[in-house]
Amino acid sequence: MSGTISDTDVSVSLSEQIERGDLLATNCPSREVLKQLTSRWGVLVLIVLEKRMHRFSALRRAIGGVSERMLAQTLHSLEADGMVARVAFPVVPPHVEYSLTPLGREAAEKVRVLADWIELSLPRIGAHWTAAATTAKPAEQPAAAR
Amino acid sequence: MSGTISDTDVSVSLSEQIERGDLLATNCPSREVLKQLTSRWGVLVLIVLEKRMHRFSALRRAIGGVSERMLAQTLHSLEADGMVARVAFPVVPPHVEYSLTPLGREAAEKVRVLADWIELSLPRIGAHWTAAATTAKPAEQPAAAR
DNA sequence: CTTGATACTAACATTACTGTATGTACTTAC
């Protein structure tokens, strides 16, 4: 965990690297953001929420295979990053609505482009698997000839 | 146990979902691809290799914080997916060149757009951290009482 | 009155991921 950014508010020379956000730098906060946006469920949440607002359970049903815990945790992270807005109505059976913030919508757009490309290119990508593995999981391949 | 594919969408057959690649389906191979492309080091490798071909050590130096093991593993996965091309010269000190395949170049482009956006938007995103939490994560919101 | 739905949280177990250390086989440089 790198919490160096807010500990000392007096940003000095170190912030040069940090301000512009350099993913190639070891301890840049952008790595954290990237990790959350590209996390297993983060991507899917962004994509689903981009279409329209969803309630917790609806979101869970829309995304195949998420556990409640993971969904809640993912939503929390995205909320903390300002990507997701959470609105809870104080009604008797809990009613909470999740939607994207403007920031989140920008992120979702980028993420969806990648996801769309993957879905579209899956046949081409899968062609490489059949050479080595038949199922669905790319396995280790013998090293190239020496 | 939940998460069977059938409760995701009844109007589309299983094979149809898989063929076209449905990320929202639980057991779709596209999930695997997404995981590798958006893995911690996968993203960075794609971005660096998009610029030009790199040798193993050069790649390692370009990406801050990768261990040899992780880099090798990441390259292997990307190679198995047909994103990265590996060319080894049978010379005395090992000489191996890694570059992107056409497929990999397409993927790298999408990934870089996301990465660029993050780097650019980092200040805006970071603003949310300082507001709620001093460290990085906890977003305790007194959402709705009762 | 029991079940199910809602939106979670906490504790615990398990799995996946990532890093460290070490070794290989050979060469160049000191």
Place this chain on the structure above:
DNA sequence: GTAAGTACATACAGTAATGTTAGTATCAAG
């Protein structure tokens, strides 16, 4: 002869991610 560089593989260990189960409170439907 010792050290360093190249491009990895393997074994082991630690950390992080994820899943499972249980539980909260309330109300509607059966």
